[in-house]
Amino acid sequence: MNPEEMKELKELIEFLKENKIGEFDLERGELKVRIKFAQEGSAADLAGLSRLLASAPAPATLPAVQAAAAPSGAPAPAPAAENEDASLHIVKSPIVGTFYESPSPGTPAFVKAGDQVEQGQVLCIIEAMKLMNEIESDASGEIVKRFVQNGQPVEYGQQLFAVRPR
Numbered sequence: 001m002n003p004e005e006m007k008e009l010k011e012l013i014e015f016l017k018e019n020k021i022g023e024f025d026l027e028r029g030e031l032k033v034r035i036k037f038a039q040e041g042s043a044a045d046l047a048g049l050s051r052l053l054a055s056a057p058a059p060a061t062l063p064a065v066q067a068a069a070a071p072s073g074a075p076a077p078a079p080a081a082e083n084e085d086a087s088l089h090i091v092k093s094p095i096v097g098t099f100y101e102s103p104s105p106g107t108p109a110f111v112k113a114g115d116q117v118e119q120g121q122v123l124c125i126i127e128a129m130k131l132m133n134e135i136e137s138d139a140s141g142e143i144v145k146r147f148v149q150n151g152q153p154v155e156y157g158q159q160l161f162a163v164r165p166r
Contacts, residue, residue: 009033022156023094025131089139091161093154097128101150109150111161115143123161126154141165 016024026033101109110122122134145162
């Protein structure tokens with residue numbers, strides 16, 4: 001990277017921090033950058049981000065952007081199931097997009113209820129801005145429940161799977 005590109009990248013990182021964007025991907029020709037902050041992000045001003053990126057010289061391809069959005073008001077679980085659910089680990093969506101249970105139509109789902117999974121194992125794909133993002137389990141255990149249907153839009157922080165840890 002040349003000094004001008006490094007300066008642009010530093011400005012981008014500052015912009016992401018200021019707007020509390022938790023995750024960001026950028027592709028420009030051969031250059032691919034993924035920035036992921038440890039803290040969860042919130043809604044972002046994508047127009048401001050677009051202006052920042054547009055001010056830099058870019059090849060003919062458009063950058064790919066993933067930004068975290070504010071969590072939706074997902075309904076709370078039923079009180080009767082609360083005791084059972086207290087021991088479950090919930091895998092949540094790290095991005096906004098479309099949930100897919102399998103790598104392609106007509107192929108088996110990555111996981112189903114009753115399957116044993118390891119930490120880091122792919123559970124599903126979330127498509128965001130034409131990018132297919134593999135979502136991995138952050139806990140080992142048994143898949144107890146899937147909260148979303150194939151092809152359903154998902155929000156940032158939305159529950160995807162319940163895992164009973166080992």
